[in-house]
Structure formats: C-alpha cells, structure tokens
Amino acid sequence: MHLTAYHLRVEYKENPLGIDRLRPRLGWRLQSGLRRDVQSAYRLIVSSSREALLGDSGDLWDTGKVPSDCSQHIEYEGAGLTSGQEVFWKVMVWDREGRPSPWSEPAVWSMGLLERSEWKGKWIGLKSPHAPTHAAPKPAVYLRKSLQVSKPVRRAVLYAAALGAYELYLNGSPIGNGSLNPDWTDYAIRLQYQAFDVTGQLAEGGNGLGVLLGHGWYSGYIGMFGYQRYGRDPRIMLQLNVEYQDGTVEKSYTDSTWKASFGPLVATDFQMGETYDARLAFPGWKEPAFNDAEWRQAEVFYDYKGFLCGAVCPPVKPVMELSPVSVERKETGTYVIDMGQNMVGRLRVRLSGEPGTTVILRHGEALDENGNLYTDNLRLTRQTDTYILNGEEEEWFEPFFTVHGFRYVELSGYPDVLSTEDVVGVVLHSALPKTGTLETSHPLLNQLISNIEWTQRGNFVSVPTDCPQRDERHGWTGDALVFFRTACYQLESASFFTKWLTDLTDAQRPTGAFTDFAPFIPGGKTEHGGDMTYDHTASAGWADAGVLVPWMMYQVYGDKRILQEHYPSMIRWIRFLQEMHPRHIREDLPQYGDWLSIPETGGIAELRNVSSLSTTPYDVFATSYYAYSVGVLALVAEKLGRHEEAKEWAELKEDIMKAYQKAFIDGSGRIKGDTQSAYMLALAMDLLPEDQRQAAVERLLQLLEQRNWHLSTGIHGTRYLLTLLVEAGQEEAAFRIMMKETFPSWLYSIRQGATTIWERWDGWTEERGFQRAGMNSLNHYALGSVGEWLYRYVGGIDYDEPGFKRIRIQPRIGGGLESARCQYESIYGPIACSWQQEAGRLHLSVSIPANTSASIRIPLKAGQRIIESGRDLGLSEDLRVIVHEKDYCLLDAGSGDYLFRVEGEPRKSLAPIEGQVPYSR
Template sequence: MIAVQKLRVEYRENPLGLDIRYPRISWQMRADERDVRQQAYQIQIAGEQDFGSSLLWDSGRVESGESLHLELKELELQSRQRYYYRITLWDQQNRQTGWSETAWWEMGLLSPEEWEAEWITAPLACLDVHADQVPLLRGNFRVDRQVTKARIYVTSLGLYELELNGARVGDAVLTPGWTSYRERLQFQTYDMTGQLAVGNNVLGAWLGNGWYKGNLGWNQQKHLYGDRTALLLQLHLTYEDGGEQIIGTGPQWKVSPGPILMSELYHGETYDARLEQRGFSQPEYDDKGWVPAEILPYTKQILLAQENVPVRAVQELTPVALIHTPAGETVLDLGQNMVGWLRFTVEGEPGQEYQLRHFEVLDQEGNVYTENLRTARQTVTYIAAGGGQESYQPRFTFQGFRYVQLIGFPAQPELQNFTGVVLHSDMEPTGTFTCSDPLLNQLQHNILWGQKGNFVDVPTDCPQRDERLGWTGDAQMFIRTSAYLMNVAPFFSKWLKDLSADQQEDGGVPYVIPHVLGEKEYSSAAWGDAAVICPWTIYQCYGDKRILEQQYSSMQGWVEYIRRQGTDEFLWNTGVHFGDWLGLDAKPDSHVGATDSNYIATAFYAYSVQLMEKTAKVLGRTEDAQHYSLLHSGVKAAFNQAFIIPAGEGGAATQTACVLALMFGLVEGTAKEHTVARLIGLLEESGYHLTTGFVGTPYLNLVLADAGHMEAAYKLLLQTDYPSWLYQITRGATTIWEHWDGIKEDGSFWSKNMNSFNHYAYGAIGDFLYRYVAGIEQMEDYPGYKQFLIQPHPGGGLTSAAAGLESMYGKIRSEWTIASGRIELIAVVPPNTSATVYLPDAALPGVLESGQQLQQVRGIHSAEQLAQAVKLTLGSGEYRFEYTFQK
C-alpha cells in the first residue's frame, strides 16, 4: 500500500495567516513495502473543501520525484482567504495512491494598506515612559447577527497577551516575538470563529516591555527601540448573510494600569493581586475609571506575518526536592536546568508578599548562588489578594534556572503547589540518539535541553544573565546539531532575515542579531560568517533552495566586506576578532585562545567563499560561481603562503589551527599529512584533552574521524576529567556549560562575570554523535536527505548506538549493536529516497539481511566489497543486517 502523508505548507500543518505570495507545499510518501519512490504527483487546490464545485487549480499529472517545497506560482492569492489542497501520487510501478486527506492554508493581510486599525497606547498621564507598571487595554464591540468567520490580526510594540470575553486568545507567549523592530515586526493571526457572542463582546490586552522597551544587554540599556508600548489589532468578521465588518484598535478603546507592577525579561515580574481588574475583558465589567487610549503615530509598513513557530509552554516539570541550605535558605530543585517560569499556588493574607529567586547552581557550600546572573535579578514577587488559594505564573518574562529560592513561603511548602513551565520556540522534535554509555546519553540530553533553553524566538547565547542575545558565532557553530534535534528551518529563516535587516551597508555583520550592541560591535571572523554558513546549512538539511535565494545578497555582502579589508584581497589580516573564544590555550587573564586571529579570519574567509561558490552554482549564477571559484583559489594559496609555508609543513601550532586547516580543506598532500600528525601530537601531549575554544571545538572530532583517527575522536569524547564534555556531567550538569570548568574540581566557580551553565555552543559535539557514532550523514549533492549515507563508526568500547531523524521525506534510522563478535545494523530509509550504507569491517559473503543472502533481498541495488567495509545502495524500507565483526 502507498499513500500520501504529512502535508505541509511552509513547514507547517494548516498554517493560519501567511503573507508569502507563493507558498510552498511539501509532503511525505508512505509505503508498506521496500524500494518505493515517487514517479509523478498531482495537486489540486480549491476555495472550499468540496473540490468538485470550487476547484481553483489542478496541476494534472506531473512526472517528477519532487515532494519538497513545490512553489505555487500559478495562483493569485487573496488576503484572508483559505485554500484547500490535496495530493495524489504514482510510484515507479505506476500505482496510484488515493487522494490525501484535505489540508489547507490561509492567507493573512498581504498589504500594509489593509490595516485600518490604529496604534494605541496608554496616555502619559496614566503611565509615563519610565513607569514599570503594565497597562491593560479593553475595547467593546457589538455583534448583531451570526458570525461564520472571525479572524484577529494583532501585534504590539513590546509584548502582548490577548483576551476575548474573559478567555485567553491563543497559546503563544512572548508575542509578537523579537525581530529587528525598526525594519520588521511580526503580527499573529487567531481564528475566533465560534467564540463570539451575539450582542456585546470585549477584547482585552496586557502590554509588557519585552525586548522592545525593556532592559537589553549588560549596560542597563532600556528603550532601545522605543519608550512606549502600544497595541495594533484588527478583527475581521464575516456574517452568515455574507456581510463583513472590521473592528480595530482606536480612540474608543480604554486603558488602565494593571496589577503587574514590573515586568522585565532579565529581572522578573512583580504582581500585586490586590490590584487585579477581574473580568476586565468581559462585557459586564464596569470600566468607568478607565481613560481613553491615545493614538500613537507609528508605521505599519514594517508589518509581516508570523514567520517562526511561536514560543509556547511546551512541557511541565515537578520539583524533585525541597532543600534547606546551610545558610537557612529554602530552595526548590526542579532537577533540570530549564527556561521558563514557575507556576505556584499560595494561600495568604491580603498584602502578604512571596518571592521566588531563580538561579542555576548551588555554591560550594550548598547555598544559593546568583553572582553569575550579573545584574539580572530573575525574581518574581507576588503580593496576595487574600481570601483563599491563589495561583500565579508570569506573562512577560522568562528565567533560566534549576533552583528557586522561596522567600515568604512556609518553611515546608508542598511540592505539588509548584510547577516548572518550560518555554521555547515550539519546533517539531526530529532527532534522537542513544547508546550503551549512560554518560553519552546524558550528554545528548544536555545538548537537547541547551537547545530548548536558548531557542526562545532567537538563538540566544544564554538564558539567565543580563545578556540572552542572538550571538552569530554561537548560532553558526551549533546550527548543524540543532537541525538534527528539531526542525529549525522556520526558526533560522526568520532570524536570518533579521541578520539581513541589521547588516551594515558595507556588508559587515553585527555580533548579535537583532543588533542591540554598540555601533562598532560587528564583523568578527567566525561570527559574521553565520551570514553564509547558516543559510547553506538549512539548504543542506531541508532541501530549502529559497533560503539561499532569500539570503544571497546578505551572503555576498559579507564575503565582499571581507575582500575589501586590508591591502590584500586574499587575506583577512585586519580588524578586531574574538578569535578562538575561551580556548584553553589562552594567555592568563585572556578569553582569546592562542590561535592567531588572522589565521582564523582567513580560514573562515576561505570557507565562506567556498560556500558562496556552491550557492551560486545551486542558484544557476554561473558568473558568480566562477568569480568565487577564483577567489577561493586565491584565498587558499594566500593562506598557505602566509601561515603554512613560513612555519614549515606542520605550520599549524595549536589544536584549533590544525582543525580549521583540515576542516576547510586548506592544506593538501604533505602539508595535510603533517597537519594531521601535528594535531595527533598535540592531543597526545595533552593526554587526549582538548584545548580548543568556540572556534575549534565544533570541528575537532569531525576532522579526526575524516582523517582516519576515529579512536582518537572517541578518546576525546569519552574523557571524564577536566577538560571534557563528560566532566560537566560528572559535576551534575543537565545542560551544556559555557566554560569547560564552569564548576571546578574543588567545587569553586570559574568566574562570576561570564559563567553560564546553559550555553549551547559546545553542544556542537552532537553533530559527531549523529553523523559518525550512529552514522546518519547527508550527501551534499542531494540536499534534504533525498539520498544520504548510513555509515556508523563503532568504537570507544560502545556496544550499541542508535539515532533517528525525522527528515522532510520521513523517518531515517541507523542502529547498531555488537555482541559476541557479531554486529547487527538496522537501517531505515524513507520512501522516495535512497541510501548508501557502509557496513564497517564486514566481509561481503558473510553479510545477511533478515537472515537472507544479499542477492536475494529486494531493495538492495548493489553490494560492493571495499577494503574496510561493505558498500550497499538501498531503496526505501527497513533493513536488518548481521555479520561477524572483523575487528
């Protein structure tokens, strides 16, 4: 049986409120047998669910195996209209599926001119620009007949939470998200059909400072984008008789100060329940004391529909312990370093104050430790209304924490009164990894939770201290790993558009995106290269060609920026760089590793130019491809002339220097052999411990494996003493640390100024786990895993490893087990794809698949004996190989 499943538009199931003129459809093929591929497809699009009477477009049978990102250029799409679609397929035997289930997408507002509503804000006489108190807004409207369709389009300056007739609208938090607000501001769309009453209705809103108006960065900056929060909302009603009505924010709305006395992303929230305006979004509420809203002149030209998946509450944790510290503090332990907030229930007297201080680790003596938060207070204060049980959770803040100090609570509070609410961008989970080593499984867990905690609408560097910024270097180091764990394509597509928006006129790229640092804080090597590395990685992992088209001018701008630096267009030997940030071979009191910054800069220059050449070829830009091919040759030659030849064949003097030369293909022949030997020598000198920082670490194990030194890679991976990935786990880490010795062996701390215990950069080792240990690897010429490799590398004493990846085509799996001298490998290949499988240390005559000789097995297209492996090419299906392990 074959069928069509998982229909998606722009990566999403039935998306509401798109503003993309030519949306793209993707689907998966399902098959109950092996070796099935798509030969043709047919798409139908209709204006109603009845395709017979409302068909708008029919592709007819199209002879093609394509099933990802098919762009719908044939339709003239209308604002606010819903479109239904269905798909049928034919396989290579010309067998046809039935029609898929009907799916849909709906357009939002496609033009700024469609926004009739006005921006409204609290009058300065009500709340001045320096007031910390959060305003409430409400607007009455009347519905006089039956509504068949109701859509809210809404955004804010600051953050909003919306209510209709006393009920919360939607489940997203921290809306409208963080973008380069001066250039781009997202709006959200909500389907309110069936939630409106005939008669009086009320919309209510809360407005928080958020990234727009609140504290950002470590210099206590506020009002970076503006000094007044505001709301823009438009409700479109379609009545049963075909009539339409638009209700929008305007001067008829009213405003009042609310019970949130302070709300800051870094500092937390203060809530006085005695000031609650209970029922303020219900029709019967008396708003006589409220004042008219003020119209705020502000542009609508920058508005765009939601691009990334929203931030949501995606998980809940129950505290695992109540701790009374030696200092007499009462502390909850959630058991996991998490990002979000605590929901709690109390019962107190009117005016009784409760405080929750969120932090990551206990100090050496087991007491509360908050110094690494710097100025971020991470404190929630709740003032009780009294009169019974009261429950609360924040709205416009988030904390990074494992522990919470309770102040003002009973000495023995009930654990069931507290719940950790985990927030992050609600990305689809796609990857899993497990193996026979519990410490490596915990490492995988820590990598995943590092991603959860730092993918909060932008890829932040840390979620707890007064920073939480979109550092470009961290993002490009981790993006490949992140794409295994979750579907990050919409997440990075949105963030990369902000990178383009904030890119300097000369092509320079700010250190953080969105750009909120100083005017001169941009264009460090390996950080700015995110402009090129990230789009290419998304293209490779998801087959998304549009992201290359979308980012091409940004990518080109960055490369040309580098080319114009200094007097030699082939070397980047000017500017200020972070170098091998936090490298352990740094001089005392320095954060920059020992590898020459000009060496690093030129190496990344070469890599970005190489990716530009590949991108130009993919997009059919032949002249550009030739230009960047010549430029790459020039940079590579200049790199060798400047850094390798003067120092002899083994010119790379540090682990990171060796790693970059090998990873980016900058040395060949004898020079490459010497560089590999030099790297192994440096590792032997250190007892197989790394000295790399942010720049070298992501690639270290990859280049060792590619150079045939898999056991050296395993030695590094499995070290448990400092410095190593597993050392952190022996110290109780549940996320990835910023520093290899964030907590030292004696229990003291590395630093109070820069010591995050949830900082995903070194989690890039996940790339090695999935690609080499388990063996799932893409093929560059077949992006999105249309064709891919399964090439496991058993070693390090492991007896099993398994990884799964939900690709755009479906589930890929590689699972191997060694027992009694035999190895079993399970390989799963989705329909409409193929795989090349390497069985390590196998002899072809002895390999069985599900107990059969290979020549008898359907789906195996070829089998070849290599020196150290058997190479197979497979069609789709699940295969179970078994053979005697030759090692």
C-alpha cells in the same frame, strides 16, 4: 500498503494562518509498505472552498499529473491570492509502477493581510509615568473593548501586531497559546504580526476582547544594553475580521474608543522579572459585562513605519512542565527549590496567606558552597519575581512576560508550608517540533545528549541566543553558526532560522559587514562601557554566518529559495572583505577568534586569565574563515546557475589559500600558532596543498597526545575536531577524546552534575570552583556542537544529497559502546538507524522513508558475511553492493525497513563475499 501522501505543509507549517508570501511552497511526506518505493508523479488541487476541494475542483490551481519525484518546496503557481483568503488543498501521487494513490487528507492555509492599507486600526496603549529601573521595571498595560456580534458567524480571524509582548483574551479565555508574541526582530525595520482563528470563541451577542500588554524585547531590558532601545512604551494594533454566514463582512479594530488601565502587573520585564499585586486585580476584566467606567481612554500612538509581515516560525510558548525534585526549608525561613534540571521558563506556585503577604522568588543556575542560591554570574539581571497575596484560600502565581534560566529558586517571605506539590516548572521556548532522538549504551553519553537538547531548548527563545540567564541573551551569530547542524538534528529549525536569517540581513551594515549578533540593537553605549556599533560587527566566524548558515539550510532542508534570497547579502559581505583586505589576509584585530579555547599547555590554574581569548592567532583564524566563506559562496553561485560568478569566487578562494599558505605555514609544515584548532580549520576548510594534509593530521594527533587526548579547542575548533578525525581515518582518536571524563572534556562537566552545556570548559572545576562570574553561563550551547558528530557518526544518520533526499547511514562503532538507537525526522519522513554488538555479531536496523534512497555503510571484516532480514545479502533484490573494502561494505538502498546481521569469523584474505558483487549502474 501503496504509496500515500501525508503530513501536508505550507512553508514548513501545518495548516498555517496568516501566510503573506504570494507564492508559498507546498510539501508532503510519503509512506508505503513497499521497499524502494518512489513518487513518479503528483497532482495538486488547490481550491477556494472546502466544498470545491471535495468535489475535485481546483478553481485556484490544478497541476494535472506532473511527472516528478519532487514532494517538497513546490511553489504555488495558481490564481492570485487575496488578503485573509482561505486556501484548501490536497495531493495525489503515483508510485514507481505508475499506480495512483487516493487523495490525501485535505489541508488548508490562510493568507494574511497583504497590503498595509488593509490594517484599519490604530496603535494604542498607555504611557508609563516613570522610567524603568532594575528594581522597578515599568508596569504592564491592560486594554479592553466590548463587541457585538449580531448574526451567525461563518469565520472570524483576529490579526495582532504589537511593539512589546502581549496576551489576548476573548470572553475570558486565552486566544492562541503564545507567551511572548511577537518574535524579536529589529523593530526599527521589521515587525511580525500574528493571525488567530477565533470563530469558535466568538459568541452571538456581547463579546469582551482583552489585551495584557508587556514590554518584551521592544521597551524592556535587552541584551547588555539597558532599557528602551527600540521604544519607550509598548503598543498594539488589532483587527478582527468577521465573515457572517449571510456573506457580509464586519471589521473591528483598535482605536481611541478602547479602554485602558494599569493594574496588578505593576512591574514586568523580560530579563529582570515581574511583580504582581493580586490585591489590585480586576475580576472579570476579560468578560464583556465588565464595568470599565473607571478605566481611562486608550492613548493612540503614531503609526509604525517599518515592514509589517506575517509570523514565520512557531511562537514562544509553554512546551512542558517539570516537578521539582526537592523543596528545602532553610533555617532562615526561606525555601530552596531544586528543579533537578537547568531549565528556561518560570515557576507556577500555589500560595495562601494573609492579604499583603509578599513572596519573592529569585532564580539561579547553581548553589554556592553553603547551599545558598548562586547569582553572581547573572551580572545585572535580577531574575526575580514578586507576588503579593490578596488573601484568597488558594492562589496560583505564574509570571506573564518574563523568562528565567535556572535550576534553583529561592522563595522567601512565605510563612506557610511549601511542598513539591505546590510548585510547577513551566518550560518555554519557540515551539519547534522535536526531530531527533539518540540513545546509547553509555549513561554519561546519554546525559550529554540530554544536556545538549536542554541547552538548545533554553536558548531557542525567538532567536538563537547565547545564554538565557544573564544580562545578554543575544542572537550571537558565531554560536548559531557552529551549533546549526546539531540544532536541526534535535528540533525542526527550518522556520526558526528562516526568520533569524532575515534578522541577520536586516542587521547588515551599509558597508556590507554583517553584525556579530542579530537582531541588531540600535545606537548607544553598552552598560559595560563598550560601543556596540563598532565592537560587534564583521568578526570572523561570526559575521560569516551570513554565508554559511543559508548554505547549511540548503544542505539540511533542500531549501534553495533561502540561497536565492540571501545571495545578494552574501556578495555584499565578501565585497566588503575584498576591499578591506586586498592582500587576502585578515588583520583587523583583535577579534573573538576561536572563542573560549584553552592553552595547549598548562593546567587549570592558568585558565582564569586566558580562557576568554583565542589561543589560535586571530589572523590565522580570520583568514581561514574568509577563505571558507568565499568557497561556499562559489558553491552557492553554482547552485543558482550563476556560473561566471561562481568562477570568480572560486578564483578568489584560490588566491586567499595561496596568501594563507605563504603567510602562515613554515618550511616544516607548521601552521602559525601551532594549535589544535589551527590545524583543524586548515584541514576542514581545505586551505592546505594535498601533499601537506597528512602532515597536518599527524601534527594534530601529536598535539592531542601531548594533552593525553584532551582537546584545547574553543567553540569553532570544537565543532570540527571529531568529524575531522573520523574523516581522516582516526576514529579511535575521536572516540578517545569523546569518552574522556577528566578536565577538559564534555563528560567532565557531567561528572560535576551539569544538566546543560556550559559556556566554558572550566565553568566549574573541583580545584577552582566557579570561573569568573563576569562571563560564566551554565547554559550555553556552543560547545554542544558535538551533537552533530554524535548523530552523524554514533547515531549513523547523515545526508548524501540536500534535504536528506538521499541519505547516508554510516554508524561508526567504537569507544566501548555496545549499542546506539537513533531516529531523525527529515522533511521527507522519519529515518532510523539502530545498532547493537552482541556475542561477536553486529545487528543493524535501518529505516528509510518513501521517495528517498540511501547509502548504507556497514562495518565488517574479511570473512564475515551480511545477512539481511534472514537472507544472504547476495539474494536481496532491494540492495546493491557499491563498494566492498577490507573494513566495510557500502550498499545502495531504497526506502523501507532493513535488518542486517554481520556474522562469521574474520579471515585474512579479502576476496569478495559470495553473491556480493560490486554494484554497477
């Protein structure tokens, strides 16, 4: 098979609707049956109609043959695009020998509404008569309109912008599959709208358009800060643009002629839960013929004054369903439902009974010692749904605009029999494609990988949240920073973090300080008494996400535009720190530091009073991140061609390093605090003179050995620990820590039945039970940042060049593992690395996508030989030896599938293996 293009995408999305970038970026993957195949040239055709595209007429843009191996992030440079325009495109490529491919399959995108003046509708809704409380959130709003379609339709697109959360219906059927549209943004600044192609749902004649409007993040309970932080009542603006086959266009939109009502969804809140009274339902309210004479006129609200922009990432929606592992009836008559997995979403339950029967569902992550639902760690969140039956023979209840974090559900008030067949767990999160899989020969390690993935799914709900169950659910920047690389291995996170980085820039204070969570929540006191404006700004390791996450986006996805767009905000942050700390030492204390670290000495008994603090001194921690961010900013500036600025930042990094060394390192090389994390940060962030690095590694090993190879790190130190040890040549130590099953360790929580990552190492221990309920989430991804290490070193897949254009295959084999199988869907295509030890032989299987190359590091010993696909390595024309050392061989490889076998008895001499000569370019 010759080189061909597939998987065409625009701004990371396949055939997207509502793109509002005037110069969107295009990309594609390549596949080939040949090894070392690369793209030598491409030709893009972009057309205004499908017919023109099929006729090879690029009336919008025809690049001609472009000599280039670039297949991602190609910016559109054709004719100007207009609102709502459909754009059709395809690509042809030439392979390494200059042979052209067939045209790819056609792809399409459509533009959004590019000018505010093109929105003709009004913001409509209903004002609720009462203020929300925990027990009684405000009701949802029902809106509807009958529309006439008089002639055959060529194309129909519905645009929706809402302050709140909505579900849309056309002629009784749902529009789209999102469940919490729109995404959470700082609504005081920015709101995303969505576009839906409804051509197939629109009928000639009468049509009924319905809206169910909830509160979402806009006017519901949000963060830790109570209700209505952005606004009091939800509202929506719709516009339906219909293009008829005769070429005419008709626009319908929301205005005062729409009808509105409150209805059976009598209380709804994202965190607290929902109450649905089925006796109040409006049968047929979504249909065109429904009699809405008793409904009132919709209220018209003031116009929205912020930025209105197209949706960036996939919506929050149901992504899978789970069946419960058990449904147990208690002596009290209540049921306890065990989903077998700590999940995020809601239940769908089948019920039957007398009208007015009230069924209550309470959600929690665990059971107490008596087998009852444990909810102490939810703080003020209720996570309670209520359904009032209307008396039909069979009724299904599933909430609309609420999301719960739970494994167990207590169902009460139901007199009938409930079985596992009556319950479905509906898992919701931002619908990001799965990119990575990793399976090893160790069952507990596999469970850890599963736990990390489930924790990411539960906390990637529009923004990267800290937890999905209690009254918080913030986009904490520190957690997102340490987890970013792990996140990208598991789910394709490019569009998700593109959106969130805009949230972070929107949140940046006028001083230049980044906030500690994004989106920002304006004004006022928290319900716990804190002042959020001052308590949650400029914290080291949190605010630094504004510099470090864009840089990692570039590394993982090759996205240079993300650097260009956020470079000014990075500069404002560093200038803020320069002005605040002219001596280059951060002393603005206290901060979070190495959050949730544990003492270097002592046992579980000491944890209750210290585990929410940092055991690494705050000034050491904060100054480390200050230096690190400045160093990364220098790299960003260099990448953007700002060489003088790069020099300025590099010199500032040097000054901070010198100040750090003078302030925190004593004559014996000990770092202030003498903690595991202090040494790790100094080593990982390049803060030590070269002649002190080895001493720091040795002291780190001493501290680990003193704790019998248990870690003491918080969320920041944990991310760097195992990576640093491997890179320092201490693989055995890294595996010893990884495979620990006693407290504190990753596998300890699994031994206690965890199916997600805990917020704290001691979320539950055999000696003390649950940690303090005030801050003890059992679904918190920060300590799951070890997933990055697992994919990179056990799975063996990493990048050598940004975007995985050049790949590094480097499995590290240890910890008693016998095998691992890893795959990662990079933007260039699937990468695979599988290894197995068998009868003294190592088998390694590698797959590299077309148009990329790789370095492959194969562990071996002197005297052993490498066989590739049945032939001696020296006979392979597709592989070149770069380095042959005493314990590994480093190869240069192009695309293709490779099957290696390492065999032979080790010998003492280190003479080169016959036929394997060093590779020279």
